[in-house]
Amino acid sequence: MKRRHRHCHRTRTGAAALLAVLAVLAGGCAGATGVRGAPGAAGLRDPYFPKLGNGGYDVRHYALSLAYDPDTGRLDGTAEITARATQDLSAFNLDLSGLAVGAARVDGAPAAHNRAGNELTVRPREEIRKGAEFRATVTYAGVPERITDADGSEEGWLRDADGGVVAVGEPAGSATWFPGNHHPSDKAAYDISLTVPAGTDAFSNGVRTERRTEPDGRVTTVWHTPEPMASYLATVMIGRYETGTATALGTVPVLTAAEPEVAARTAALRAEIPELLARQERRFGPYPFSAAGAVVTEDGTLGYALETQTRPVFPASSFDRTTLAHELAHQWFGNSVSPATWRDLWLNEGFATYAEWLYAEEYGGVPARTAFERAFAQEANWAFPPAAPPTAANLFAPPVYQRGAMVLHKLRETVGDGTFDSILRGWPEKYRHANASTADFTAYAEEIAGKDLDGLWDVWLYGDGRPERP
Template structure:
């Protein structure tokens, strides 16, 4: 994600999340599902929260989602959404009760394994589901949720609204980090639980739909509505899913590899076609640095809105009206660092943003002849206490999307000069290959880098990534950077 005012890519800054949120009260407010018998007392409910200390009520324990099939109808005139989502999962424990995350929308019914289940709402986003019989540990099961209403924004950070947002043309789109998905479909809202994603979105004729992954031909309904079909076969974190409903102008092509490219431009954003025209070149360059392109499709979603961020929605980033070439480089670097390899916890966010923020440096070096050592020295020389006080690892809730965009690329350039070109290039390519389609943590990255470099980097990593002060000169000016 990139902020429009940053010198380098500065992502959405989020409000601090109180750890007290972990103690959400679960008052049982019966839903409209039939009253089945209570489950056996020996079965235990899943955990409320996936274990991330920064967002303790996000996600849920007890199961692993393998696939989402989201079906929605959206009427731009009334702004009403009706949804029918099928969540396929595998239980990791016996489930007498489990949660999904859903923001605001009214739930009409829930079934588990085709049988009606009881449900309640708890806290800001918990949908608490009690199946008619406990789900056995190790069993695969399907949960179907039908719901409707006017979707809400999930929160407002310092750069503006997140979640479901309305466009000036009358359409709508979903974007935000770490929350956006649960504004329009029920999900296990944690990057630790990635799953495949299928979307069937029905809209009135004259409107069209863009989303993640590979498209299939739209289906006219004969009733003044058309259904658009998108499928992401690679596993995807929920905040990286999106839907855009507008009167899009589409461009379609393929990469030399055969990967389909679909880009969409909202009314008023057609001038961004010249920016997107360099996407094949950008992806070829990034692949030369990070390894083969890891996604099923490519493209971009260009909205005509001056929101405060662009976002790396998987396969097809969303770009604000101000986005230019460097932003396209940044968001597509995320297709390796952040999308294919996702964080284990939000304190690991440097694995996403530090690398995506260094990618425009690499692009400028290769394409524009920029001397990165000189650029590094200039930025270090004008660095303030604010720059150095930002931690790059375990920075605390609410601080994830701050230092990683300016201090992050400095730290990576210093690492590059410390371990040398060969080792650094191996790190850039071998890390996303090792963890493709998975999750990883910053401590794992430190050990991985030390193994490749063949040296103890504990002092360097502590000074740059763990500490909140200016690094000592031995770490600030290693190798060729030495003053």
């Protein structure tokens, strides 16, 4: 429950009146209990991004209403964030980059707000008690920015020469287009409404639940993601696309889209997504989401493929079977089971890379051991241990991917194929729609294997340098 202010009604004069005023300013008066709340933390102290995310609350749902003008690049947004307080809150923070905030409200009442860099602080009129659910609404506008990461790659709101957009957010770019708790440990459901000019397509995560024409001729589509999603996996694609639809796994709708210039040459592979998902479900367990698909863009706007939840996005030059198998595997490893911190990223990328090796083994006749030996021979894979990238600039470096996959192959060789298959299926089942750390994984693998695996972890997961023999 929210704490309501209590008022003193006794009449005082002189010194007594002055003391009473001072007591009220200090947060109490005769018979009052005082303010209990404190501001939520401005950052979750992630090993690489200490200011990312915020403390004091847990987001349950984002309702984003976005209107975009491709001619000017302007975005007008309203974010309605439903959350539960994990402490008594006098104020809380949201991550937001660049955009100007018009107003903030908490449970319908106007709330004070101020900006300091990428931190938006919202101070409700009344404190929010621990355990209470509250609704924060923020209106904002501006031309969203793109972010250059420490490794030189670009993310955020990526706009092309024609005004089209691909919005991607790993690790922090989603804060360029909506305010939120932008750390992967705070996952939530989403409803994203996109309003764009007639003749322009707009896509996001999940299932499209509505399409309507507004009185001014613009078109609004609404996208629903009921399963928890980390904010870095939220996406928006705006432009001109050709689409395809199918059904996977009996009931899962598959929607693919490709820009017209690349639609014909990508159509056949896009049509294989249901079959690829069925193959992966046999190895990894039940598909964790209620929708699937892919979006393919021309090269130039986006420099890499990304596993955005239910609808991974690819530049055309990266849209091949190997990369598709990698990004679809992320739906289990990274999207459903998400990292506890960014230090645990190898659990995303090592598993998705090993999924490539499994695909080549099962359907290309190339044993995973061959892929392991190739990776072992590459000097770049030994720059640092996969579970301990030295800086944020190394998060997406080869050891996280290739040596991460080598860890899994050595696990397979150590415990045997049967036990390894149980780990492959059991890990995403145990942590379905949750977060997990490296320590969680090593403990789980040892539990299923029924033995101590410290020797394996010490050499392959945490060890410095390349072992003498693979």
